[in-house]
Amino acid sequence: MIDHEVQFKRFLQKQGLKLTPSRARILEAAFSMHEHFDAEKLYDLIKADNVSLATVYRTLPLLLEAGLITRTVRIGGRDRFEHILGHPRHAHWLCENCQAVIETDLSALQSAITKEAKALKFDIRQISLNISGLCWKCKDGANDSQ
Amino acid sequence: MIDHEVQFKRFLQKQGLKLTPSRARILEAAFSMHEHFDAEKLYDLIKADNVSLATVYRTLPLLLEAGLITRTVRIGGRDRFEHILGHPRHAHWLCENCQAVIETDLSALQSAITKEAKALKFDIRQISLNISGLCWKCKDGANDSQ
């Protein structure tokens, strides 16, 4: 069993839940994908194995709670996610014009944030630094929109 | 005319749009509110002056583009905003349990971010640092959920 599967199973058992075939399939799909994904995209990958979209939506919060995935930039009214294991935390730069998403290291800010958290007695679950604006391709020129 | 009204008018004219009574009323409401607000909340403040909810939704993107308001933490499936003028950029700490929102200064991180932006040739429009987790009230105890 792969790392993230072990971790998910452990998490589920702690809640009295089971690692069912559907859940395992969703987890696998989430980790097979190395870009950001939304519920629909995940569903596309696995509907052939007749896992329902409802189950995808039901599993996503579990993966979040288990700390296996994280919410990223919301685009087009859809929540998007990315898996965590093996990926260092990073900032997301979203171009408002071409919707490109650029990622940069977060470790520089990490310590400042951790320090603040200590002062606030805040238990951090997730840090999300999203910067929106225009990427270098779009910053001058007109709107070659979407 | 107040500062933000001048700025909005200028922005609108640049787009060939007008500062209508409805828009002025919405702008005023947005700046009368010193907490985060969503479309509905804004609407509650001004529906007496028969401004429609649709117009609120149509005006919000204009205020965003004009740089007068910014999107903050999304709660309960609703987009929330806050006005900008006169408010220094700040981070939002969202408690997943009690939904409390704490704000802290961002200026410490600002320079690191600006530096990164320069390297990326990215034109920053908006920075949003959202940290979710558990506030000090909720971090130990059980879920007095809500």
Add this chain to the structure above:
DNA sequence: CTTTCATTTGAGAATCATTTGCAACAAGAA
């Protein structure tokens, strides 16, 4: 293997924030 019982699931209906279509309106230009 069979029973038991809580959990899970697919399918489709329901929600609900946000968006749109449209016909009536305003305001400036000609």
Add this chain to the structure above:
DNA sequence: TTCTTGTTGCAAATGATTCTCAAATGAAAG
């Protein structure tokens, strides 16, 4: 006034996400 362009309220549409419910599954026990 008449033309033109942007605006608005209202109601209907949209679409992501959630919920309902009856049937399926799975672990544990007998």
